Amino acid sequence: MSVQVLSPTVIIWATPKTMLRALRHLPAAALDLLLPRHCPVSGRPLLAEEPGPVAPEVLRAVVVAGRDYCTRCGAPQGENVGQVAQCASCRDARDGFGTTEICAIGSYSEPLRSMCKAMKFGGARPMAQPLAAWLVQLLVDRGISTQVDVVVPVPLHVLRRFERGFNQAALLARPLASALGKPCLDHALRRVQGTQRQARLSALERRKNVENAFVLRPAFRTRVQAKSVLLVDDVMTTGATFAAAATALKQAGASQVFGAIAARAALDDDY
Ligand SMILES: [Zn+2]
Numbered sequence: 001m002s003v004q005v006l007s008p009t010v011i012i013w014a015t016p017k018t019m020l021r022a023l024r025h026l027p028a029a030a031l032d033l034l035l036p037r038h039c040p041v042s043g044r045p046l047l048a049e050e051p052g053p054v055a056p057e058v059l060r061a062v063v064v065a066g067r068d069y070c071t072r073c074g075a076p077q078g079e080n081v082g083q084v085a086q087c088a089s090c091r092d093a094r095d096g097f098g099t100t101e102i103c104a105i106g107s108y109s110e111p112l113r114s115m116c117k118a119m120k121f122g123g124a125r126p127m128a129q130p131l132a133a134w135l136v137q138l139l140v141d142r143g144i145s146t147q148v149d150v151v152v153p154v155p156l157h158v159l160r161r162f163e164r165g166f167n168q169a170a171l172l173a174r175p176l177a178s179a180l181g182k183p184c185l186d187h188a189l190r191r192v193q194g195t196q197r198q199a200r201l202s203a204l205e206r207r208k209n210v211e212n213a214f215v216l217r218p219a220f221r222t223r224v225q226a227k228s229v230l231l232v233d234d235v236m237t238t239g240a241t242f243a244a245a246a247t248a249l250k251q252a253g254a255s256q257v258f259g260a261i262a263a264r265a266a267l268d269d270d271y
Pocket of ligand 1: 071074087
């Protein structure tokens with residue numbers, strides 16, 4: 001198939017490949033004119049001097065968790081509450097999530113919710129960059145960054161991964177690992193059960209649904225054994241998936257598991 005390109009003086013016929021090659025050499029301003037980029041959260045066109053994946057005002061509107069958070073699940077607790085070892089959102093997880101501590105950028109509310117959705121459902125891969133940057137800051141502030149040996153994303157089942165074309169947790173884990181200077185073991189965990197979608201299940205049903213859903217691939221055993229692992233996912237709701245993945249890492253010999261998630265959601269959140 002060829003595509004017609006019109007210019008004031010010439011009319012040429014070019015293949016899509018030729019066009020892409022030509023587009024790569026255009027200055028950013030000209031490219032924005034031809035193919036305007038839009039902020040996937042606010043919908044407004046992004047200017048040439050705004051190279052990020054979202055509008056700067058959207059980034060500024062995200063309330064990043066401060067000093068008041070739940071060390072068990074990372075959920076922000078509101079001002080002056082201080083750190084809590086177990087918040088209302090994770091009171092059902094009596095045995096915790098198999099993790100030493102979890103960092104979350106914030107609650108699953110706007111605009112963080114739209115940023116997560118754009119990455120997961122819209123395939124907005126560059127969205128992982130600001131999310132990873134916030135997480136790195138939290139990991140540094142809380143003294144976790146220096147304790148991490150390897151980074152592991154929560155995997156999707158192979159069929160879901162094929163359907164979506166990417167694993168959003170890996171999109172987030174890679175820049176995070178790179179900023180921490182640690183290896184990202186994309187394929188360390190394997191999801192062995194094609195579990196049903198979690199969205200409509202209760203907390204207890206979710207736990208049963210994902211129990212034993214993950215195993216460590218034998219080839220990664222020595223890279224995880226006696227290591228402190230940072231487990232990464234985009235959103236945590238009941239924590240059942242996270243706990244199952246952390247358990248698989250511990251069973252494979254990980255000394256401890258820390259968590260990094262973009263947002264902590266409630267069970268009734270639309271996710
Ligand atoms: Zn909590």
